[in-house]
Amino acid sequence: MTTSASDPYDLAVIGAGSAGLAGAVAASELGLSVVLLDASVQTGGQFYRHPAPALGAARPEALHHDWAAFAELRRRLAASDVTHLSAHHVWSVTREGGDDGPWAVHAVTGPDGAEGRPRRVRARAVLLATGAYERQLPFPGWTLPGVVGAGGAQAMLKSGLVLPGKRIVVAGSGPLLLAVASSLAVAGATVAAVVEAGGYLRYARSPRVLMTNPHKAAEALTHGAALLRHRVRLATRSAVTEVHGADRVEAVTVTRLDRDWRPVQGSGRRIACDALAVGHGLVPQIELATALGCATRPLADGTLALALDTRQETSVRGLWAAGETGGVGGAELARTEGELAGIAVAARLLGRRTDAARLRRLLRDRDRMRAFADVMGRAHAPGPGWPGWLTDDTDVCRCEEVSAGRVREAVNDLGARDARTVKLLTRAGMGWCQGRMCGTAVACLAARGEAAEPPAERRPFATPVPLATLAALDPSTENGF
Numbered sequence: 001m002t003t004s005a006s007d008p009y010d011l012a013v014i015g016a017g018s019a020g021l022a023g024a025v026a027a028s029e030l031g032l033s034v035v036l037l038d039a040s041v042q043t044g045g046q047f048y049r050h051p052a053p054a055l056g057a058a059r060p061e062a063l064h065h066d067w068a069a070f071a072e073l074r075r076r077l078a079a080s081d082v083t084h085l086s087a088h089h090v091w092s093v094t095r096e097g098g099d100d101g102p103w104a105v106h107a108v109t110g111p112d113g114a115e116g117r118p119r120r121v122r123a124r125a126v127l128l129a130t131g132a133y134e135r136q137l138p139f140p141g142w143t144l145p146g147v148v149g150a151g152g153a154q155a156m157l158k159s160g161l162v163l164p165g166k167r168i169v170v171a172g173s174g175p176l177l178l179a180v181a182s183s184l185a186v187a188g189a190t191v192a193a194v195v196e197a198g199g200y201l202r203y204a205r206s207p208r209v210l211m212t213n214p215h216k217a218a219e220a221l222t223h224g225a226a227l228l229r230h231r232v233r234l235a236t237r238s239a240v241t242e243v244h245g246a247d248r249v250e251a252v253t254v255t256r257l258d259r260d261w262r263p264v265q266g267s268g269r270r271i272a273c274d275a276l277a278v279g280h281g282l283v284p285q286i287e288l289a290t291a292l293g294c295a296t297r298p299l300a301d302g303t304l305a306l307a308l309d310t311r312q313e314t315s316v317r318g319l320w321a322a323g324e325t326g327g328v329g330g331a332e333l334a335r336t337e338g339e340l341a342g343i344a345v346a347a348r349l350l351g352r353r354t355d356a357a358r359l360r361r362l363l364r365d366r367d368r369m370r371a372f373a374d375v376m377g378r379a380h381a382p383g384p385g386w387p388g389w390l391t392d393d394t395d396v397c398r399c400e401e402v403s404a405g406r407v408r409e410a411v412n413d414l415g416a417r418d419a420r421t422v423k424l425l426t427r428a429g430m431g432w433c434q435g436r437m438c439g440t441a442v443a444c445l446a447a448r449g450e451a452a453e454p455p456a457e458r459r460p461f462a463t464p465v466p467l468a469t470l471a472a473l474d475p476s477t478e479n480g481f
């Protein structure tokens, strides 16, 4: 289906990862006009990140499992009428002309918005499929060169075909660690250890959920077998509590943790390495939705996701979400939810009944995989004792160089009780990343040991936007933008 330049599309999908691709092609195949925007140049999102053609990778699929699912989505996209706007970073979504008016999706162009040319597309419905980013908990030495995010290490390998070091420790919490460690080992790195702060025994408390998701166990076994083949040691209930090195990583201290993630005194041992890949799970990327007032729900691992109804619609009518924005659960769940959302939007806009058998299968699969995601979230949720890793001079906010000591001073001496007040007193969270890196840590310190996450923010900008871009907007056509 085609649209004239002034007509709104039926559906704008933001994010071309597993969820967004599935949603865009499903909606297009049912007859909707669809525009698909992504900050990245390539489709595939985080899971199907692959090398740029210029790198000449002979078999880009070698670093992925389930590549066939992505190949099929790409085939359907190529065969569809979907307008794909790559290298379009969306910074805001607004509504034109009242509650029933079309949505305006505002983007800046260039890889991750670097060119800064403004672009606006209009649509009758929006599907948010913006994925997640890594949660980082600070510890002494975490800002040394050679410390990278666990997902970041995976991204370096998948998109740049480079390793962050030769002898790497992989640490943090969550199933991503096993995937990252096995990829690094298979690609030729020595993985000195995998250090998991949570444990895997908690999965055994939900045998029914495990039995109905056998592919998850199979995935874990595949990674486990790769780690065994490469003689990689796995330490659970342990954390990297210090990084050593003059100019870059030379070694890490691994310490045993109690049930609350407090370091067990005297249990530290040093492991030599030249890189540390670390991450403590993923945080749903929901700023575009919370700016519009969408309701959120707390996840088992303490992060916030969008609250969705059974057909993937948010609490704001006309705005759907799929994949990690509704809770972290993996690429297959993201695909299922994307398809479900695409079908739901088509049913709403075209007023047609959906193929009941297809819908039943998708709903059943979605609920089954969401149940597994909850179990996963509980097994790897950070315990309240992790701030015991911090010394007063550990930087908590690396953008603004705010130490744990200064945050504690704001809490203990100046009476700050939440992340927002700490931010006003110390500048923690005011830098380039806008609290994405330090938000969890600052919220926990402000709550004095209670588990806490920063509240959902209502910001007009989801990403930094050049002033020239704002100046070029025509205020007469939109609600303030």
Ligand SMILES: Cc1cc2nc3c(=O)[nH]c(=O)nc-3n(C[C@H](O)[C@H](O)[C@H](O)COP(=O)(O)OP(=O)(O)OC[C@H]3O[C@@H](n4cnc5c(N)ncnc54)[C@H](O)[C@@H]3O)c2cc1C
Binding pocket: 014, 015, 016, 017, 018, 019, 020, 037, 038, 039, 040, 044, 045, 046, 047, 048, 088, 089, 090, 091, 129, 130, 131, 132, 133, 134, 150, 151, 152, 154, 155, 176, 179, 180, 282, 285, 322, 323, 324, 325, 329, 330, 331, 334, 462, 463
């Ligand atoms: C760093 C990282 C590494 C990961 N590595 C693995 C792994 O190795 N193995 C594994 O099993 N799982 C991995 N995961 C989890 C896995 O990526 C997800 O389960 C899956 O990709 C979810 O699909 P999605 O479509 O919800 O999100 P994604 O695949 O993350 O897709 C989201 C897309 O939205 C785009 N986007 C975000 N914000 C904007 C915006 N404002 N404007 C325009 N576009 C935007 C992004 O560019 C991205 O393409 C990783 C996650 C992260 C964050």
